[in-house]
Amino acid sequence: MPFFDLDRIGRDLPFARAVPQLREALRGGVAVVQAPPGTGKTTVVPPVVAEFVAGDDDAAPGRVVVVQPRRVAARAAARRLATLTGSRPGDVVGWSVRGERQVGPRTRVEFVTPGIMLRRLLADPELPGTAAVVLDEVHERRVESDLLVGMLAELRQLREDLTVVAMSATVDAARFAALLGGDEPAPVVDCPSALHPLDVVWQPGPPRLDERGVTPAFLSHVARTAADVHRRALAQDPSVDALVFLPGAREVSRVAAELRGPGVEVLELHGQLTPREQDRAVAGRAPGDPPRIVVSTSLAESSLTVSGVRLVVDSGLARQPRRDAGRGISGLVTVSASKASAEQRAGRAARQGPGTVVRCYDDAAWGAMPAHTVPEVRTADLTFACLALAVWGAPGGDGLALPDPLPPRARADAEDVLRGLGAVAEDGRATELGRLLVTLPVEPRWGRALLDGAELVGPRLTAEVLAALSDAPRIQAADIPSHLRGLRSGRGSETQWWARDVARLERIAPAPNGAPTAAVPRESGEGAVVALARPEWIAHRVDASGDQWLLASGTRAGLEAGSPLRHHEWLAVAELSRAAGRAAAGTGAVIRAAAPLDRDTALLVAGPLAREEVRASFADGRVATRKVRAVGAIELSSTPVSADPETAGPAVRDALARDGLDLLTWGDAALALRARLALLHRHLGDPWPAVDDAALAARLDEWLGPELRDVARGASLRSVRVADALRRLLPWPEAARFDELAPPRLPVPSGNTARIDYPPTFSAEEPAQPPVVSVKLQECFGWAETPRVVDGRVPVQFHLLSPGRHTLAITEDLASFWSGPYAQVRADMRGRYPKHPWPEDPWNAVATAKTSRALRRDG
Known part of the structure; x- marks a missing residue:
C-alpha cells in the first residue's frame, strides 16, 4: 500500500495538475519546478518524488530530503504533509532542524534546513540512505542553498541514481536548469499562479528610515494602518485574518505591542521565537477563536502559508546581510525590499480567496525598489561558505556549478579568516581543524x-554564551551578561530554546583537561568566550564617557547611550554594525552586543594580536620609532627608541606609496634629468627606464635604496639629492651616450649654448611634446637645419626671443621661418629694438648676442 495518497494530498492544489509533467521530467533524474507561492508545490512535489524513487517497491531504501531555507517553514511543511498522509509527525514525514529532530525508521520524506543538508554532504559526500534531494525556494539565493546547487550537481556525476529537484517561485528556473542539468538543461515543470483577485491599496506615511534604522513614527503608522484596515475588513467578513510584514524581530515586537487590544489576537512570527510560538502563528484559526493579526518578518514571505490570511499590510522593508569590507563589519541592515519580495508578500492575501494588500509607502518608493533581491553571496560574510567549499575539495568554489561565483574580495577576506583560525592551509585545502569546525552547528569563528x-x-x-548569540538576537543595551542573566532566570519566551541549545553545545564541547584557567576573572568569562571568536573586535575605551571605543582591528565604534558597559575599560564585541547618529559617536559604527573584559584577559585571548614590537611612523619628512606593547591597533604602552632600518624602512616606503613621490624634494636638476630619461624611454624604449610615478615606485630600492636607509636611521627625506639617486637608473653601457642623445645644452651659431628644456611628460599616456630651446632670434642667423636629439628622431622646438626676452616666434623649421615669417617679425621689431641687428638677409648675417654697435666695434 503506498505511503502517500496523491489524490488526497493534491486536492484543491493547483500544482496537482502538473504532476504528470513532473513525473515525466523525473525520468532524467533531475528537474526544476517553477511555481508561484500558493500553488502547493512544497506539499505535492516531495511525495511525488518519493513515489518516483520507490518505483514499484514501497519498501525500497532511500529517503527524500526536502531542503527548506527556514526552520519554521520546514516544520510547518512537514506537519502539513504528515496530516495529509494521516500519520503523526516523525513517522512517514519528519524534519530535522537545529536542535530538533523528528524522524523514524519509516520516514520517507524529511524536511531539513540548508545548514543541516550541507553538513550531511560534507560528512559523507555520497549521501547514503538518501534517494532524492528537493531544494525548495532556490530563488531566495541564500548562500548555503547556492552551495548545495553546485555540490549536488557535482554529486550527480558520481551518483546517477540520486534524484535532484530544484523549486523556484520566480523566473530563475532556466538558470538552475542549466546548472543542474549537466550536458543539457534539466526539464522545467511550470505551474500557473493560483492567486485570487487582489486589491492593492497605497497608504504612505512618514519617512520609513533614518540614520538609526526604521523610524518609530513609521512603525506607529504601520500599526494604525493594520488596525484600521483589519477592523473594516472584519465588518464585511469576520473570517479575515491579517498578516503584517516588517523587516526584523525588534520592529515586529514593537508593532505587535501597539496592535494588542480586546477582540483581536496578535501573534508574532520571527526566527527568535520558540518552535511552539512559531507554529502557533502559522496554524490556522480554530473555530471560536478571535480574529488574528500575525506580525512577521520576511519569514512568512514565500515558503509558509499562514492560514486564513486575506489581508496583508506591507512595510516594504527587509533586513539583508551587508559587508563593510574596509572595516570588517558584516551584519544585517534594513533596506527597501525588492519588487519580487513585495509581490510575494502581496500574494499571501490572495491564496485562499480574494484579498487586499495595503502598502505603507507610495508608488515613487515602489519605483525605486530593486527588481529582485540581491543574491546573498554578493553581500554576506563568506567564512562558513569558504570553509564548506574547502572541505568539499573545491576551494573558493572553483570548478563548481554555482549560480554566482564568490566575489573575489569577500572570498579573500573569508580565506584570510580561515587561515588565521587554522581551518585551511595555504593551498586553500581544509585542515583537520577545519573539518572539525565545519561539523559544529555554529559559524567557524564561534566553533573555534x-x-x-x-x-x-x-x-x-562557553555553551551558554554561544547559544545566547546563535541567532543574532537583539541585545538590550548591547549588554551580553545582562541578556544571559535573563535567559538563566527562565524569563522570556526564548529561554526553552536557549536551554536546548546550551545542552547541545555543551555535549559537543571538549572536556577540559583540568579546572578552568584561573587567570580569567569571573566577570570576564563571557567576554573571554566572545573574544576567542572575534579577537580583532577586542575594544578599548577611548574617552571617559564611554562614547567611543577603539577595536584591535583599528575600527572605531560607538556604544549606545545608557549601556551599563560604558564604565568598563575593555570590551569583547560580538556584534558591530554600520550606523550614524548619536549612538555611533561619529565613528560610523555602533556596538550592538559586547561583554566586559579586563586587560590581562584581553592579552590572554587576543592570540597573535597581543604583541610587543617596534613600530615606526613617518611625518614631517622623518621617521619616529617606538617600542609598543599592543593588542592590534590598541596601544598599551609606547617608548621612543632609536631608529631601526629594518622597522623604519617599511614606514618610509609606505609613506611614499601612500602620499607619492612628491614627498621628495624635486629640484631643477632632478626634474630635468627625469624629463630627459622620460624622452629617451618614450622614443627608444628599453634599456632606457620608464620614470613615471608607478615605475619609479616599483624600483624604489634600486634607485633610492641608500637614501632610504639613511632616512630610516634618522635623516630627513627632504635632504635626499634626488638627481644623484636617479642617475642609478642609467643603463650601462648605454649611459655613455646619455648626454649625446639628450644633451642638456645646445650650441647656437652665436657661439653660446642654450639650455634645452625637456618636457615633463613622464608617462606614455601623456601627449608627446618636443624639447624646447629658448634663445634670442639674433643668435640663430644663418641656421638653416633645425637640430634634432635622440639620434635625430626628435626635432627641437625653438622659441625665438626678442632682445627683451619676449617670444617672437615658435618653430620646429628654422629654414621656413627665415624664408617667410621673419620678414614680418623684422618689420615689427626693428623700430622697437633699433640697437639690435635686423638684417634683410638673415641667411648671411652674423649670428650674435650683441647690439649692432658692439658688433661693429668688435668687428
Missing part, C-alpha cells in the same frame, strides 16, 4: 571559541 573556551572558562559558560 567553543573548542578553546571549554578549556579556558569551562564548557558550560
Whole structure:
C-alpha cells in the first residue's frame, strides 16, 4: 500500500495538475519546478518524488530530503504533509532542524534546513540512505542553498541514481536548469499562479528610515494602518485574518505591542521565537477563536502559508546581510525590499480567496525598489561558505556549478579568516581543524571559541554564551551578561530554546583537561568566550564617557547611550554594525552586543594580536620609532627608541606609496634629468627606464635604496639629492651616450649654448611634446637645419626671443621661418629694438648676442 495518497494530498492544489509533467521530467533524474507561492508545490512535489524513487517497491531504501531555507517553514511543511498522509509527525514525514529532530525508521520524506543538508554532504559526500534531494525556494539565493546547487550537481556525476529537484517561485528556473542539468538543461515543470483577485491599496506615511534604522513614527503608522484596515475588513467578513510584514524581530515586537487590544489576537512570527510560538502563528484559526493579526518578518514571505490570511499590510522593508569590507563589519541592515519580495508578500492575501494588500509607502518608493533581491553571496560574510567549499575539495568554489561565483574580495577576506583560525592551509585545502569546525552547528569563528573556551572558562559558560548569540538576537543595551542573566532566570519566551541549545553545545564541547584557567576573572568569562571568536573586535575605551571605543582591528565604534558597559575599560564585541547618529559617536559604527573584559584577559585571548614590537611612523619628512606593547591597533604602552632600518624602512616606503613621490624634494636638476630619461624611454624604449610615478615606485630600492636607509636611521627625506639617486637608473653601457642623445645644452651659431628644456611628460599616456630651446632670434642667423636629439628622431622646438626676452616666434623649421615669417617679425621689431641687428638677409648675417654697435666695434 503506498505511503502517500496523491489524490488526497493534491486536492484543491493547483500544482496537482502538473504532476504528470513532473513525473515525466523525473525520468532524467533531475528537474526544476517553477511555481508561484500558493500553488502547493512544497506539499505535492516531495511525495511525488518519493513515489518516483520507490518505483514499484514501497519498501525500497532511500529517503527524500526536502531542503527548506527556514526552520519554521520546514516544520510547518512537514506537519502539513504528515496530516495529509494521516500519520503523526516523525513517522512517514519528519524534519530535522537545529536542535530538533523528528524522524523514524519509516520516514520517507524529511524536511531539513540548508545548514543541516550541507553538513550531511560534507560528512559523507555520497549521501547514503538518501534517494532524492528537493531544494525548495532556490530563488531566495541564500548562500548555503547556492552551495548545495553546485555540490549536488557535482554529486550527480558520481551518483546517477540520486534524484535532484530544484523549486523556484520566480523566473530563475532556466538558470538552475542549466546548472543542474549537466550536458543539457534539466526539464522545467511550470505551474500557473493560483492567486485570487487582489486589491492593492497605497497608504504612505512618514519617512520609513533614518540614520538609526526604521523610524518609530513609521512603525506607529504601520500599526494604525493594520488596525484600521483589519477592523473594516472584519465588518464585511469576520473570517479575515491579517498578516503584517516588517523587516526584523525588534520592529515586529514593537508593532505587535501597539496592535494588542480586546477582540483581536496578535501573534508574532520571527526566527527568535520558540518552535511552539512559531507554529502557533502559522496554524490556522480554530473555530471560536478571535480574529488574528500575525506580525512577521520576511519569514512568512514565500515558503509558509499562514492560514486564513486575506489581508496583508506591507512595510516594504527587509533586513539583508551587508559587508563593510574596509572595516570588517558584516551584519544585517534594513533596506527597501525588492519588487519580487513585495509581490510575494502581496500574494499571501490572495491564496485562499480574494484579498487586499495595503502598502505603507507610495508608488515613487515602489519605483525605486530593486527588481529582485540581491543574491546573498554578493553581500554576506563568506567564512562558513569558504570553509564548506574547502572541505568539499573545491576551494573558493572553483570548478563548481554555482549560480554566482564568490566575489573575489569577500572570498579573500573569508580565506584570510580561515587561515588565521587554522581551518585551511595555504593551498586553500581544509585542515583537520577545519573539518572539525565545519561539523559544529555554529559559524567557524564561534566553533573555534567553543573548542578553546571549554578549556579556558569551562564548557558550560562557553555553551551558554554561544547559544545566547546563535541567532543574532537583539541585545538590550548591547549588554551580553545582562541578556544571559535573563535567559538563566527562565524569563522570556526564548529561554526553552536557549536551554536546548546550551545542552547541545555543551555535549559537543571538549572536556577540559583540568579546572578552568584561573587567570580569567569571573566577570570576564563571557567576554573571554566572545573574544576567542572575534579577537580583532577586542575594544578599548577611548574617552571617559564611554562614547567611543577603539577595536584591535583599528575600527572605531560607538556604544549606545545608557549601556551599563560604558564604565568598563575593555570590551569583547560580538556584534558591530554600520550606523550614524548619536549612538555611533561619529565613528560610523555602533556596538550592538559586547561583554566586559579586563586587560590581562584581553592579552590572554587576543592570540597573535597581543604583541610587543617596534613600530615606526613617518611625518614631517622623518621617521619616529617606538617600542609598543599592543593588542592590534590598541596601544598599551609606547617608548621612543632609536631608529631601526629594518622597522623604519617599511614606514618610509609606505609613506611614499601612500602620499607619492612628491614627498621628495624635486629640484631643477632632478626634474630635468627625469624629463630627459622620460624622452629617451618614450622614443627608444628599453634599456632606457620608464620614470613615471608607478615605475619609479616599483624600483624604489634600486634607485633610492641608500637614501632610504639613511632616512630610516634618522635623516630627513627632504635632504635626499634626488638627481644623484636617479642617475642609478642609467643603463650601462648605454649611459655613455646619455648626454649625446639628450644633451642638456645646445650650441647656437652665436657661439653660446642654450639650455634645452625637456618636457615633463613622464608617462606614455601623456601627449608627446618636443624639447624646447629658448634663445634670442639674433643668435640663430644663418641656421638653416633645425637640430634634432635622440639620434635625430626628435626635432627641437625653438622659441625665438626678442632682445627683451619676449617670444617672437615658435618653430620646429628654422629654414621656413627665415624664408617667410621673419620678414614680418623684422618689420615689427626693428623700430622697437633699433640697437639690435635686423638684417634683410638673415641667411648671411652674423649670428650674435650683441647690439649692432658692439658688433661693429668688435668687428
